[in-house]
Amino acid sequence: MSEAAGPSGALAGAAGVASRLAAVRERVARAAERAGRSPPALVAVSKLQPAEAIRAAYAAGQRDFGENYVQELEAKARELADLEELRWHFIGHLQRNKAKLAASIASVVHTVDSARLAAELGKRAAVTVLPEPRRWPIAGASGRLPVLIEVNVGGEASKSGCAPCDLEGVLSAVDAEPALALAGLMTVPPHTDDPGGARPYFERLLALRDAAGGAARLPELSMGMTHDLEVAVACGATIVRVGTAIFGARAP
């Protein structure tokens, strides 16, 4: 153990999160300015990061956090229940047998990718009411659970998300659920070493949004991570999901 461990190390960790968070906000703001767009919401992706790192970001003003695994989400929500304004964004692959738990904790789910999952989530969201500060403030949601449809724009077998040709069916399934509020689309593009390589995939999501009714029906576009957030903002992202640049590398 080095001398940096212990109380002074914890302090240095919190200060590190705060300064990296400030740098990411700056990156996002500059990208929005260059693109002539209003800055997107920033979701701090905290998967596999300790609760103390989330506390540090919350203390620095961050309110939206992204988690990928329902069990981890549940444990952290319990541990951090005192952070009353914290909003959990569920951004991982959601199995239907975990929909009840996700619906009872998440302020918004980014990863609905099938009609069956939409139906299950709708059923579960109908019996859950989140306290006001935890609601994702989307216009007209009024107590419903906002959801985004994840689209696998790259057609990768390893990725979740619905195929572009199945999008309309999933959209209709969400519309049919009184407890869900259709908020937008989300994607994770195939990895390319050059962040610019993500551009065609982001543009594809944009085109799918336009074909499905545009921003009036699907106001949110959740796209862009540490590697490619500038490209995503230039393409019109309204939500970026950033982990590594805020919290550092994740535990393996």
Ligand SMILES: *Cc1c(COP(=O)(O)O)cnc(C)c1O
């Ligand atoms: C892990 C993850 C992120 C954050 O990725 P970073 O490269 O660490 O910024 C964003 N979105 C999803 C869906 C993720 O799984």
